[in-house]
Amino acid sequence: MIRLHHVPLGRSFRVMWLMEELGLEYEVAYYSIRDGSMRSPDFLALSPAGRVPALDYHGETMVESGAILQILCERHPEPRLQPAPGEDGRARYLETLAYSETIGCLVENLNLNRVFLRNPEDASPVVIKLLTARLRGALRGAEALLSGDYVLPSGFSAADIMLSYGFELARYYVRMEEFPTLMDYWERLKARPAYIAAKARDGEQDLYDRDFYPLPGEET
């Protein structure tokens, strides 16, 4: 039995999408960052930091999306979605798994400032501007990781799942049209049947209440 502990639009979506690519059967336990469910003793026993994803894989519990992607690709080697140690592309693959969390952490800090504060006046406009500029820089870094249509010249891999998930959230803070190469790449990925199947199970997000958050002072 495989059970994914998941927040809609959370990093656990990466694991959900990969499991669809691998054709795995799994159950989903849904949580919200807002309702306290991730602070319950049962959840903290699975994920001591109170974060998703947590994956119950036949009785073994795993956290950290990048590590889970690697382990699942090792245990389910077909279809081949990651290069083995020593194979071409392995360094770029590992680099991208780790780099994806550079984007993830910047978005998380923006989320804290822009959607989670009880009192929006507590947010710092200067910090928001700095974080947004850094997120733009990180997206330029993502562009530089691509090699043709995907991260790896050999084709689609789990690195594409790890990296492109960040755009799902970055788009609330940065106009993605500024990054046409990333937009084309993302559109290509979103057309994959496994992405569409995962989206159907993702659930309703309760993080964002609008489509875009302009910089402070630039609201119209």
Ligand SMILES: N[C@@H](CCC(=O)N[C@@H](CS)C(=O)NCC(=O)O)C(=O)O
């Ligand atoms: N590096 C971790 C980050 C996990 C993480 O921070 N997940 C967020 C959701 S995207 C979370 O659970 N946040 C809980 C909270 O903010 O209370 C990973 O990639 O799995």
